[in-house]
Amino acid sequence: MESVLQPLRAYEHWLAQYKRVWRGTIGTSLVNPILYVTALGVGLGTIVDQTQNAPGGVPYLDFVAPGLVAAAAMQTATIESTWPVMSAIKWSRVYHAMIATPLSERDAFVGHQLFVITRVFTSAAAYLAVIAVFGAVASWWGILVVPVAVLIGTAFSMPMAALAAAVEEDRTFVTVFRFLIVPMFLFSGTFFPVSQLPLALELVAYATPIWHGVELCRMLTLGTVEALPALGHVAYLLAWSAVGFELARRSYRRRLLG
Amino acid sequence: MIHARGLVKRFGDLVAVDGIDLDVKRGEAFGFLGPNGAGKSSTMRMIGCVSPVSDGTLRILDRDPAVDGARIRARLGVVPQQDTLDFELTVRENVLIYGRYFGLSRRELKPRIDELLDFVQLTERAGDKVEPLSGGMKRRLTIARSLVNDPDLLLLDEPTTGLDPQARHVVWDRLFRLKQQGKTFVVTTHYMDEAEQLCDRLVVMDHGRIVAEGSPWELIQRYSTREVVEVRFDDERPGAGVLGDVAERVEELPDRALLYTSDGDATAAQLHDRNLPPHSTLIRRSTLEDVFLHLTGRTLVD
Numbered sequence: 005m006e007s008v009l010q011p012l013r014a015y016e017h018w019l020a021q022y023k024r025v026w027r028g029t030i031g032t033s034l035v036n037p038i039l040y041v042t043a044l045g046v047g048l049g050t051i052v053d054q055t056q057n058a059p060g061g062v063p064y065l066d067f068v069a070p071g072l073v074a075a076a077a078m079q080t081a082t083i084e085s086t087w088p089v090m091s092a093i094k095w096s097r098v099y100h101a102m103i104a105t106p107l108s109e110r111d112a113f114v115g116h117q118l119f120v121i122t123r124v125f126t127s128a129a130a131y132l133a134v135i136a137v138f139g140a141v142a143s144w145w146g147i148l149v150v151p152v153a154v155l156i157g158t159a160f161s162m163p164m165a166a167l168a169a170a171v172e173e174d175r176t177f178v179t180v181f182r183f184l185i186v187p188m189f190l191f192s193g194t195f196f197p198v199s200q201l202p203l204a205l206e207l208v209a210y211a212t213p214i215w216h217g218v219e220l221c222r223m224l225t226l227g228t229v230e231a232l233p234a235l236g237h238v239a240y241l242l243a244w245s246a247v248g249f250e251l252a253r254r255s256y257r258r259r260l261l262g
Numbered sequence: 263m264i265h266a267r268g269l270v271k272r273f274g275d276l277v278a279v280d281g282i283d284l285d286v287k288r289g290e291a292f293g294f295l296g297p298n299g300a301g302k303s304s305t306m307r308m309i310g311c312v313s314p315v316s317d318g319t320l321r322i323l324d325r326d327p328a329v330d331g332a333r334i335r336a337r338l339g340v341v342p343q344q345d346t347l348d349f350e351l352t353v354r355e356n357v358l359i360y361g362r363y364f365g366l367s368r369r370e371l372k373p374r375i376d377e378l379l380d381f382v383q384l385t386e387r388a389g390d391k392v393e394p395l396s397g398g399m400k401r402r403l404t405i406a407r408s409l410v411n412d413p414d415l416l417l418l419d420e421p422t423t424g425l426d427p428q429a430r431h432v433v434w435d436r437l438f439r440l441k442q443q444g445k446t447f448v449v450t451t452h453y454m455d456e457a458e459q460l461c462d463r464l465v466v467m468d469h470g471r472i473v474a475e476g477s478p479w480e481l482i483q484r485y486s487t488r489e490v491v492e493v494r495f496d497d498e499r500p501g502a503g504v505l506g507d508v509a510e511r512v513e514e515l516p517d518r519a520l521l522y523t524s525d526g527d528a529t530a531a532q533l534h535d536r537n538l539p540p541h542s543t544l545i546r547r548s549t550l551e552d553v554f555l556h557l558t559g560r561t562l563v564d
Contacts, residue, residue: 006332006365009365013362013363013365014363016359016362017348017359017362017363020351020355020358020359021348021350021351024350024351096346096348096349097342097344097345097346098346098348100312100342100344100346101342101346101347101348101360101363102363103312103335104310104312104335104338104340104342104346105335105336105360105363105364105411106332106333106335106336106363106364106365107332107363108331108332260312261312261313261314262273262307262313
């Protein structure tokens, strides 16, 4: 019982902090999706649709919108698991306060991840609502985009937390964004099918968790779910989450218990 | 409360704590005195169950930290060397959230927080954010927070380092109250006055080992003399050989000489009798600082 309750106590800390800023984040959770969907789905989409050669044979808005939701989940999860983790270790030292009490370093880690999941969940729900209003959700399967976004979130936040607890300088995070997150955002099937990439890069794209997340979200909103590929994508994202969890657990232990 | 035998902490090749023995009894105010890098904080972290023991035996509240870490920590109050307050939250919320880590309910925490903030004189700042508080206020808040679970054992790692004299005295006053209430606590410090004020018994640590143990008064008696005469001479200062027999021990420093003696006035008079009148003379009681410098040397530790 305690092992379930203890991470929730650490989670309370992050909620208390979030309580002070949530209004601002709700704003960005709605405004950002509206800007992206308008610019890419409606603006660029109109031009793409005129070519009569739209990817997947659907209006470009319908193609790009689920990709944007998946990419946003990746970004939110990554941001929430990098600087805040380093701060809790080095700057605010919040983790050190937690582990001086009955909470363990594992509770501190799990509690923080629960909060990351909360952030991904709420922003994905807002994103889904926006694309639904734009008419980009063709099926009730679309609801499942929210839990899938959470799974995309953990596939990124767990390994990122492992990294953030291991490195000394926050410069590393800028490098991660520049060379991993941004390329994944641009080239992993969000804006165009990866089959258009040179073969080598196409294979790299299949290895990224975000491609699997984008594919899943897209089949859900378009209502073209096929069981086997869907399960494959879920399993792949789960594997990243599970390996990340274990790495992060070790990384936290090494860092906090010296 | 604390029982340690042959306690060792290693970080790779570095031996931070090199086989120390300790016993702290209930109601005792126990101090670790030592220069930076002596192993005080490493010892405190092991006692606080956030740093695994490398070797030797350690029992806190009759439990083994390796097995019962969480249960021990539930009964500890920790004031860390570096603040771990949440600057984004208010004073009250900081204590509340910390109390929640112990699984205390919001209902039982409410009156408890009022009481604690009153104790550390922060009631008026209860609704303020922590960020703009002074260093002394932050320390007091950390102390209030450490008491939220009504701990059996308080661990204070350099509780007044970095505070101005007024703030230090307020903190000491609060700690002294806790001592009067019968709380057991362990303090690390490199301030001699802090150790003399707060500790019933202390150990001096150097290079990871305990080099002396006793009450402040015992240590002064054993390693120093009752009084010290500090003398400065104008130009030609007499060598230690000349000064040698006016005191029990003479320590020559670049700017002055320290004469350790049981009777400062008599020693000063002797200097005049021998026609060695110093430029200035200061007769003072021997302090822990004399003991400390005698035991750990005057070399600067970085």
